[in-house]
Amino acid sequence: MLGQMPSKITSLLPEGEPNCLVLKLRQMLILLDCGLGQQQLYTMPVRRGGLDDEQKESSSSATLSASSTAGAAVTDIHNHHALKRKHVPAEGIDLRQDWASFLRTSALKSQPSKKPRGTDNTKTGAIGTFGHVNLTVDAKQDLLAPAAGQEYMFKLPDFSGVDLKSIDVVLISNYNHILALPYLTEYTDFQGRIFATEPTIEFGRQLMTEFVSFFGTSIASSPHTVIDRQKLVAQSGSGLYPAYTLADVKACIDKIQPVRFREHIALYGSLKLTAHSAGYCLGSSNWLIQIGTENIAYISSSSSQVNFHPDLLDGTLLEHASTVIATDLAPKGSTTYDNGVNEVCANIALTISRKGNVLIPCTISGSLFDLLEDVQIHMNKMGLHHQGRYCFVSPVSDAALQYSNILAEWMAPRKQEMVYLPEAPLLHGILLEKGVARSYKSVHGAFSSDLKLPCIVFGGHPTLRSGPMVNLLHMWGKDAKNSIIFIDPRIDVPESLKPFEGLELSQIKCPLDVRLSIDQLVEIMKKYRHPKHVLVPSRAAAVTKADGTVELTDSKGTVSTSSIRWSAYTDGISVQLGLGSLYETVLLSEELAKGIYPQSFGNTSIAAVAGSLSIYNNQMQLEVPSAAGRRVLALHTQRQLRGVLNLQNLLSGLAQIGIVDPTVSELGDEDKDAEPEIKVEFELEGLPACIIVRERETIVKCEESARPLLREPILNCFQSL
Known part of the structure; x- marks a missing residue:
C-alpha cells in the first residue's frame, strides 16, 4: 500500500x-x-526529618514545658552544644546525650509559637519553620492541621x-x-x-x-x-x-x-x-x-x-x-568519571584523616555501588580503613542494599561470575556483614545510638530540601573539619545550599557522570x-x-x-522524524483472496485487486467491498496495461489511421548518462505530434483534441488486465 x-x-x-x-x-x-x-x-521550603514514636515521647516533656520564651532557650541550647562540639575533643563527647539534645532542639523549633494575649485572631501567625522559610496560616485554624503552604x-x-x-x-x-x-x-x-x-x-x-x-x-x-x-x-x-x-x-x-x-x-x-x-x-x-x-x-x-x-x-x-x-x-565539558572518582576519594580521605565527617547526599542506588568500592580501595591504601564507618540513611536503604546484591543476572560478566563464589557481587554486602557499614531508616533511633565518629554518610535527597541530610547539615555544618560532597551531576549546588546559612564545613562538587x-x-x-x-x-x-x-x-x-x-x-x-517508508504491508482477507485469478504474462502472473481497506489495532486488511463500496470502486476502475511497446506494432497502428511516413530517431547512444528512448515524430490533423518510447514509460505529445485518434494504435501494443 x-x-x-x-x-x-x-x-x-x-x-x-x-x-x-x-x-x-x-x-x-x-x-x-x-x-x-x-x-x-529549589524554590520549596526545607523540611527536617520527622521524629519516630520514641523520640516524640522523649521530647514531649520539654515541648510541653516550653514557655513563650522558648525560642531564646532553644537558641541557648543550640549554641551551648555547638560550642561543646567545637572545643571538646570528639572522643570525649557523649554522643547519645549530644544527639538527644539536638533532637530536642529540632522538636522545640518545629512547635508553633504561642500568641501573646490580646492579639487579633483573624490575623496570621507563624505555625512553624521549615529550614529558613516561615509558613503562616489563619489563627482560627487548628495548629496541628496542615496548612496549604506546608504541603509540597x-x-x-x-x-x-x-x-x-x-x-x-x-x-x-x-x-x-x-x-x-x-x-x-x-x-x-x-x-x-x-x-x-x-x-x-x-x-x-x-x-x-x-x-x-x-x-x-x-x-x-x-x-x-x-x-x-x-x-x-x-x-x-x-x-x-x-x-x-x-x-x-x-x-x-x-x-x-x-x-x-x-x-x-x-x-x-x-x-x-x-x-x-x-x-x-x-x-x-x-x-x-x-x-x-x-x-x-x-x-x-x-x-x-x-x-x-x-x-x-x-x-x-x-x-x-x-x-x-x-x-x-x-x-x-563534563568531568570524566575517573577524574571525578579520584577527587571524591581524595576529599573523603582528607576529611577522615582530620577526624571529620563526610556527608554525601545521593540515592542508595546506581553508581554509588561502584563508588563505594573505589573509596574502600583508596582508604586501604591511605591506611584509614579502620578509622571511618559507612552509614546508609534512607527509608528504603535496607531494601536497596539487599535487593541490589541478588541481581547478578543484570550485572556485567565479571560480577556475574562472583555469584558462584562465597561472596556478594557488590562490596557493600561484605561491608555490612563485617559491620564496617550500617543501614538506617532515619537519623533517629538506632543511628544516634550506634553513631561512631568519624563516619561517611550516604543518603537523603540530593537537593537538600528534605531527608536526613537536612538534620545532619544543621548538626555538623558549623564544624570546619566536616565536609559535604555532591556527586549527582543534575544538582545545582549553590541552590541546594542556599537556605543554609553560616556553614563552615567544606563544600565540594564532584559530579560522577557516567552518561x-x-x-x-x-x-x-x-x-x-x-x-x-x-x-x-x-x-x-x-x-x-x-x-x-x-x-x-x-x-x-x-x-x-x-x-x-x-x-x-x-x-x-x-x-x-522524517521516516521514509512509502509502502506498508496489507493482509488480504480469505474471502477476497478466493476471488483473485492471476493472468500470465510470460514468466510473470498478475492480478488486479480491489477492496475495502480496514485498519484495526494498527493492522491493515483488504476485505471484499460492500454493495456501496463496489459502486465507488466502479467509478475509479481504470484499464490496466501490461507489456513493452513494440515499435513495429506502433508504426502499423499509425499507418491504419493515415500516418505513413513518421520520423523515427533513437536517443541516448552518444550520452551514456541519458536514458535510451525512441522518438516518433509526425503530423496529426495538420499539427505536430510525437510519441516517446522509453523502457518504463510512454509519452504522447499532441493536441488534446487529436489524442483519441492515437488511443487504439497504442493500446494494440499492450496486453490489458
Missing part, C-alpha cells in the same frame, strides 16, 4: 531534567519515560497538549525517569500499557517510597489529620499536584509489566518492542521500536563504561535502526552505520543549518558523520 507514515517527537520537560517524551507514530502514541522535574524543588506541590510534565487517554504504551528506561508515573496512572484517564525491566520496577518503587517519605504530608501535621488531596488539586489551578501516597505507588507498580533484555513484545498488530541493556545502572534499558518497515532506537541514560557493575551497553539495537532518539546525554558524552555518541554512530537520522537535545548541537539539521563537533574537532542526518529537539516543540 502506498502512503506516508506521520511521525513526530515532543519533549515534555526542559533539558537537564529527567526524560519525558511523546512519540507519535501512525495511530500510536508512545510515552518515552515519565520523569518528574527536580528544579522546582509539584508541577508535572507538560501534558496539556497530550490526550492521556490515547497513550497506548509507556516505556521506562531506568528508575531515574519514573517518579511522575503514579500521577499518570492514578490521577488521569490513562489506560495504556507500561513496560520496564524488573530492577527498574523495584528500584522505581523504592525511589517513589522515598519520595513520599521526603515530600509527602507535612511532618508537622497531626497523624490523625487526613488531607483532601482532590481538593488540593482542584484548588491549585496552576497544574500543581501534591505528592502521591504509598497507596498510589502500589497501584502504579502493579500496572507495570516486567520485561527482560532482548525479549520481543508484539502489540497492536505491527508494533514490536525490544529492551536492550544501556550499561547505565542495574536494569537500565534502551528500546527498539519496530513498526511496519521502520525501526526506531530510543537511547536514554546510557553508559559505555566497561568497569561498572551493570550489564554492558548493547549496541546491537542500532544495527537495524534507521532513526535514533538520543536523550539524557552528559553536558559538554554518554557527545564524543562517545558520535563514535557509536560511526561504528553502527545503519542509522540515517539521529535526534539529540538542542544543547548538544554546535551548528544549526537553515534546513533544521545540526552538526555536532566533539572535543577533537571532528564533525559528525555526513552520512547521518542530525536533528535537535527542545521541550514543547514537535520535531518530525
